[in-house]
Each structure stands twice: as C-alpha cells, then as structure tokens.
Amino acid sequence: MPMPSKNDLDGVSDAADFDCAPPPVPPEGPQGDDSCYDGIDNNLNGLTDGEDPNCAREGPFDNRSCSDGLDNDNDGFIDGSDSNCVREGPFGDPTCSDGLDNDGDGRTDGRDGDCAEVVVIEESDG
Ligand SMILES: [Ca+2]
Ligand SMILES: [Ca+2]
Ligand SMILES: [Ca+2]
Numbered sequence: 001m002p003m004p005s006k007n008d009l010d011g012v013s014d015a016a017d018f019d020c021a022p023p024p025v026p027p028e029g030p031q032g033d034d035s036c037y038d039g040i041d042n043n044l045n046g047l048t049d050g051e052d053p054n055c056a057r058e059g060p061f062d063n064r065s066c067s068d069g070l071d072n073d074n075d076g077f078i079d080g081s082d083s084n085c086v087r088e089g090p091f092g093d094p095t096c097s098d099g100l101d102n103d104g105d106g107r108t109d110g111r112d113g114d115c116a117e118v119v120v121i122e123e124s125d126g
C-alpha cells in the first residue's frame with residue numbers, strides 16, 4: 001500500500017505565513033518623545049525628527065522640547081526664548097508679579113494657578 005510521503009504544497013504552514021498583514025508603522029512624536037530625537041524616520045513619511053510635523057512643537061515648559069537647544073517649531077525662538085516654553089510661576093517668581101500672562105494660558109499673575117502659593121515637595125533622585 002503506497003504511503004503519501006509529502007504534501008503537495010511544499011510544507012509551508014499557516015503559522016509561518018507573513019503575507020497577510022503589513023508591518024505596523026510606528027508613531028513619530030509627539031514632541032518630547034524619543035522618536036523625535038532618534039534620527040530615524042519612524043513613521044516612514046519621509047520626514048525625520050524635527051522635520052516631521054508630529055515633532056514640530058515646542059513646549060510646554062516642562063516638555064523635553066524646551067531644553068533640547070533646538071527651535072522645534074521653527075519660529076525663530078529656542079527653548080526658554082520661545083513663548084511656548086515660558087512658565088508663569090511658581091509663587092514668588094518675578095513672572096507672578098509682572099502683570100503679564102507669561103505662559104499664555106489666559107490667567108495673569110495671581111490669577112494663574114501656577115503662581116498659587118503652595119508647598120512644593122521636591123523629590124531628589126540623589
Ligand atoms: Ca517621520
Ligand atoms: Ca527646543
Ligand atoms: Ca521655537
């Protein structure tokens with residue numbers, strides 16, 4: 001009695017099939033994310049890091065984009081010089097008594113929650 005030694009279909013199983021789904025496209029951005037500083041066109045749109053609109057944002061003040069030495073949003077102002085990176089406060093800071101809405105959130109000086117007198121507990125990483 002003859003035994004079928006092999007399948008006609010060359011032995012490729014379903015589990016090894018790569019044809020069904022394209023590889024996922026990783027995100028680039030938002031600004032501050034490592035993907036905006038890795039020199040890689042992560043999302044494969046032809047625009048790398050600062051060239052990519054997903055990364056072209058500067059601020060807010062605590063974002064990495066405000067301390068990277070780059071004019072991320074290409075408005076001619078870098079980091080602390082960029083109004084997007086300006087902080088108002090904390091309490092006692094000159095920005096809380098200059099009559100200006102420094103951070104552009106619509107609240108000036110004492111009206112800005114960032115200027116509220118609070119006890120700040122700072123953690124030290126050592
Ligand atoms: Ca890109
Ligand atoms: Ca910057
Ligand atoms: Ca800028």
Ligand SMILES: [Ca+2]
Nearest residue numbers: 095096100109
């Ligand atoms: Ca102010």
